[in-house]
Amino acid sequence: MSGQHVGSNRLSLIPSNAGSVDSSTEATQLPSEEVDDSDLPAVLESLNDSKCRTILSQLDAPKSASELCDECGLSNSTVYRKLELLREAALVTEYTEVRKDGPNATLYERDFTGVSIDLDDSGEFTMSVRRPEMDAEERLATFWSAMKEES
Secondary structure, eight states: OOGGGOOTTEEEEOOOOOOOOOTTSOOOBOTTSOBOOOOHHHHHHHHHOHHHHHHHHHOSSOBOHHHHHHHHTOOHHHHHHHHHHHHHTTSEEEEEEEETTSOOEEEEEEOOSEEEEEEOTTSOEEEEEEOOOOOHHHHHHHHHHHHHHHO
16 A cells, blocks of 8 residues: 555555465465455355455455446445455455545455465365565554554
8 A cells, every 4th residue: 555645734544454374275475474354155156246346346446435436336235245245355445545635435445465375186166366565564564453453
């Protein structure tokens, strides 16, 4: 995630992705030393959904749900339902942008650069999700979000 959407009157609070690892998936080591917690069935279900794919294609930058409604031509309830499906699949990150000069905003951002699904020698499917590099500020925000969840 880039820091360009964070101004002097705004602070991004980035939650960590929470989820479980399905036994049919292989956890991959990411450059940021985080373990990928994407669930193969959830990823496949969300990528099979044309409305989810439409939302993903519009998330070239962080956007609010109302922006996605306008850009995708989908109803408010559909966008929120699809964003929840994408968040559970760990393909979208939701975070709150705290603004000094107005109301806070919930923004959504695509949280992958690629998905690979392979069939190993034993007939099991494995998946790896490539994530964008996080800068130090984003790693710190993720760390504090995880600490808050554990307390």
